[in-house]
Amino acid sequence: MSEAPDAAYVDGALAVQTIKLLDSYKNQKTKPFFLAVGFKRPHLPFTAPKKYWDLYDSSKFEIAGFQGDSKNGPRIAYHSSGELRSYITPEISYEVSENKRVILSETFQKKLIHGYYAATSFVDAQIGKILDKLKATGLDKNTIVVVWGDHGWHLGDHGLWNKHSNFEQATRSPLIIYDPSIKKQIQVTSPTEFVDIFPTLCEASGLEIPSNLDGVSLLPLVKGEQLSVKPFAVSQYTNSNKTGYSFRTDRYRYTVWIEDKKSTDPIFQSDIFGEELYDYKLDPNETQNLSEAEDKSNLMRRFQKLAANYFNKQTETPLKNFIKKPQHKLKIGATLNHYGLNSKKEELFLKDFKFLTPANAAKQSRVHPQPGVWQWDRTEDFLEFSRANQLTLRIHGPVSPQASKWAKEDHRTAEELEAVMIDFMTASAKRYNQEPMVKHMDVVNETILPSGNWFGPKKGTNLWENPWLKMGFDKNGFPKYIVKAFEIATKYAPNVKLVYNQNAGMQKPMWDKLKETVLYLRSKGLRVDGIGWQGHLKLSRSTSQFTENTDQALKDLSELIDWAHSNNLDFHVTELDYKLTDQSNLASELQEQAQLYQKIINVLQSKVNTGVVTLNLWDLGQRLKKPNIYFQSIYDANFKPTPAYTVIKNAILNNQ
Structure with missing residues (x-):
């Protein structure tokens, strides 16, 4: 504090400089500024003229009446x-108590409050000069x-000073709006946020x-037309x-x-460290955290749902991408086997879906x-079916373990396998590229x-294997067949989005390998537009983690999608079904x-x-894998809807 004039302080x-600027504008009253x-x-330090x-x-001055921890507060x-x-x-x-709160004498607390008031009055005077x-x-x-x-600012309440909290005194702040076209004064008590100032x-x-x-704009509040523009x-x-x-x-x-976590990350129950709930009508000083009170359980569920909806709507929007981007919807479809055409399954498919994957019709063995x-x-039958019903088509797995037996016989050399693969992949890419309904492959x-x-070959031709690995590796250690397949697809299928599809669960070593491979392919100038995950839940130990x-x-799935989108890759769940093992407890x-x-x-939906995010059901009904082991989609063996049908149907309706 000193006898120095106002202008001696920053x-x-x-304020002096602002007044000079306003003087320069006075003869340009019609020019926007x-x-x-x-x-x-009044930030620290509390300095102001005497x-x-x-x-x-x-x-x-009175010091804060409640300077302790709220009951049950984290x-x-x-x-x-x-x-x-x-x-x-x-x-x-300064001394700090055992509960990490600064200890201040009553005299010093009053001096700090005095300083806050003085600094506030000082700034108030500067604002007054500008308005004058x-x-x-x-x-x-x-x-x-x-x-x-x-x-806001804590002045001893909760034993806190300065800001740095989510309590009322730190988060409540002044907001005054003057519009010369509005002649009446309105006091607003409903929630508003500073993000509302720009649209206002x-x-x-x-x-x-x-x-x-x-x-959102606060103008309806300023004009007195509404009492509230947002619930929180x-x-x-x-x-x-x-x-x-x-x-x-x-x-x-x-x-x-x-x-x-950030608010833009997926939030799970396991990420929650603590919760607080305060009732300002009954407890304006926040003395009791009600989050665990039995009589507040319904209220807590309402707020938890509110918070979940808020987090689900958050997105990363860097300033450089501030221009509005196209908003995607979750695209949901299903697979049909060829024998499902002209059957009850075709009827059920057309009732709800416009996004089709022919189950295995495009694989080499077929x-x-x-x-x-x-x-x-x-494949031609599926193409014709798609044309007739205006469907979007996704081609599944040209280069896959389902190779023709003649092509993967043990005596095949790397050179022979490469010739077979190139022949098949080239024919497939050229054929599907000319079909406008084929969007993904x-x-x-x-x-x-x-x-x-790497998944590789096995002896014989009857086992589930990947014979293409016998083609060998390039100088950087990546399978030649993968590189060659994407070379061909990049060249001959420019109209189709190219997908790297993978089975199993969310095992980190597997997905790390896929990420490394995708980035390597792109570094070679090859096009990879999306990655896929085959969601055969409980099929094996690798996918049982979704129930265990x-x-x-x-969480792992969410982070995988985040990685895909951060690298401009679409994400596809390509084969979702569920293994049933207990028919007695169906x-x-x-x-x-x-x-x-x-939950999936x-x-x-949050992404x-x-x-781009897509979901494809594997089949529509119930398929027998082994005696008493079934894989279930959304209809039972009698084509009656299962509970999962309701989930899928609601998701489709929510994305129309």
């Missing part, structure tokens, strides 16, 4: 006021003015509001590696603490069953084992299937704003 000098003036005070300190008597919600303690003065040495100049120049008649602060200024200035904003306001604060996301309604505040023999009739399928090793450790599997198993399908769809 905020005072800023935007002027942002950012004052530092005359503003003299406005108050520190002995008359420790992560508090701090030791490190920002305050970073300002060292000779008159005080605005009026003196006549610019006030066509200038919108917004006065706001970027956060757009509307008030007669500008189009961009469609890709998080905020969101704030967030990070403490260590945990971030608290707080949702404030007109009465309550719900805060959920998430560990090691198309090129013998040397010199080409049988395109099955698996170039390779099932290439990597869950261990991360569901949260982790879904109803329970079908319910479990539906619940798991819903929730993950997929549609960052890229």
